[in-house]
Amino acid sequence: MNCLECNAPTRVVDSRKKGGVAVVRRHGCRSCGYRFTTVEVSLYDFERLFKKKDMVSREIVELIENPELF
Numbered sequence: 001m002n003c004l005e006c007n008a009p010t011r012v013v014d015s016r017k018k019g020g021v022a023v024v025r026r027h028g029c030r031s032c033g034y035r036f037t038t039v040e041v042s043l044y045d046f047e048r049l050f051k052k053k054d055m056v057s058r059e060i061v062e063l064i065e066n067p068e069l070f
């Protein structure tokens with residue numbers, strides 16, 4: 001993935017599973033040092049969980065709103 005600030009290639013500095021369906025990745029830019037977090041969820045799980053609004057979807061929403069907590 002490329003940097004959101006300068007578009008240079010980034011590396012994954014941390015990767016962990018969350019809620020059994022999501023993978024949270026912390027990226028660091030090799031060029032400018034900018035750091036950002038992404039959440040990877042399959043489209044299947046994304047649609048299923050956000051429709052149901054169950055525990056896992058709330059956890060993912062919390063994660064999206066507060067990525068620094070994870």
Ligand SMILES: [Zn+2]
Binds near residue numbers: 003006030033034
């Ligand atoms: Zn950068």
